[in-house]
Amino acid sequence: MRTPSAFLLALIAPLALAGCGLQPMYAGGGNGAVAQGLAAVDVAPIEGRAGWLMQNALTDRLTAAGNGQTARYRLDVRLDDRLEALGVLANDTVGRERRTLRARYQLVDLTDGSIVIDQTAGSDAGIDVVSSEYATIAAEERALENLAQDVAQRIVAQVALTLRARQTTP
Template identity: 70%
Template sequence: MYAGGGNGTVAQGLAAVEVAPIEGRAGWLVRNALRDRLEESGAASSSKRYLLQIKLDDRLEGLGLLSDDTIGRERRTLRARYQLVDNATGDVVLDATAGSDAGIDVVSSEYATIAAEQTALENLARDVADRIVTRLTLQLHQGS
């Protein structure tokens, strides 16, 4: 799949992907993680052949109720629906989803809980970005 290293078809294909802006903090995190991974894949391409469009769904929900009716556990879920569009033809080359979730303990310190929620979002953004890049890699490998 990675034959040719940075000069290979897949690496050059990944380097030719432009990531469209994504709404919200989660979008900013996912976009930056994607851009980092795509730029690592090969030489930066000045002409972007593909546009990656992503819509995110970020949810935080309470799960476990304690005996005093407070929430003791939360789950943060980050889902991405993405499309890889060929800029030359406007054709959708790939239409897929990726997602991940994390459990968070709700503790007595509100600061610690908020910090855990933010850390979970950062980790989820990196995980979703990795899943998207893996799927893009497979698609570009099959197309070569």
């Protein structure tokens, strides 16, 4: 059985949410302002294997946001990739490792050279060290691939939020 107050609340809730100012980030799809802003970001080359993975992940996400445009922004990224032993067993062998990928990134406005964003993003993953050296190396490489995807997603989300805020402020 439903009470009249629950029915009234169900009618009023959509009206209250409509006035809160929430707007979809990617309104307008590929033609929206945020998608066009992301498509105007060029990723500078990044050193190393981790850099290659990161650059590909960033480029995939940025170009998927909208149609290719001339670059208005440049994204400079410096990576710190670390692999450290965590669990040392009684026979002095490593039983667990942690791979950490940190990115210091800057979004540079190419029209005036100003730095729009200067932040860091990072993620880490635990890796079991097994008796097969091949399996351990494969796990380390897979962890790096996953971390590059995760960090790239964090960077693109922050860039999208920043570009959206810049477009709404006069």
